[in-house]
Amino acid sequence: IMNIDHLCKCVFTNRGTVCTYVDCMGDTFAVGPDGGIYPCYRFVGMPEYVMGNVHDNPGKEDLAESEAWKLMFRFRDYVDRECKDCSYIRHCRGGCPYNAIAPTNGRIEGVDPHCRAYKRIFKEINDRAAREWETTAVPPFGAAPTGKASIMSLMFKRL
Incomplete structure (x- = not known):
């Protein structure tokens, strides 16, 4: 039910509410067991997506110089171009960059499948x-909602 709840919140707020549906690049990071810094937990263990290492104490500017960081922003720019006429662009932002990029070995060939x-x-x-x-x-x-559960009751429910 949590996923449905979050999808309803996306519609109600007209913006993504979980990492799959937001421009998370630069706001979300994951750290692997070796200290590698990745754009997202789903990229952990994939060397081509390492942006830096916590042991080197990098700043945001250092991470922004990495190819992985630049790829995430190229994906965002791709979504801005390709999805600009989509009614749901503000809800999903092209979906999950991992789902779109990892299967193509880092090539941007489309949005989340x-x-x-x-x-x-x-x-x-x-x-x-x-x-x-x-x-x-x-x-x-x-x-508190009354009666039968509905889409509106999910939209008004606190996350």
């Missing part, structure tokens, strides 16, 4: 929310 599924899910959430909004009284913000 789950894009079509994400779009279907976001559309369904939008459609259900619109129907519920028209037919259901919305409880005051923070109030």
Whole structure:
């Protein structure tokens, strides 16, 4: 249910709420067992995605010089270009960079391969929310939902 909850929050807030659906480059890092710094935990153990090492005490500027950092920003720029007309760009930002880049050995050939599924899910959430909004009284913000669980109750639920 947590994943559905987060997807509903993406629609309600009109922005990603988990790392799969945000521009996490530069804001999220992972450290491997050897001290290697990666753009995300999913890249840990892949030498081509090491941005630095904690033992070297690098600054953000040092990490930004790495090829892995630059690749993540090229992916973001690709998403900005290729997804600019997508209704859901603010919800998903092209999906997970790992899902898009790792299978192609670091080449940017598309967005997250789950894009079509994400779009279907976001559309369904939008459609259900619109129907519920028209037919259901919305409880005051923070109030406990009453009755049957709904998309709107997930949207108003605190993370």
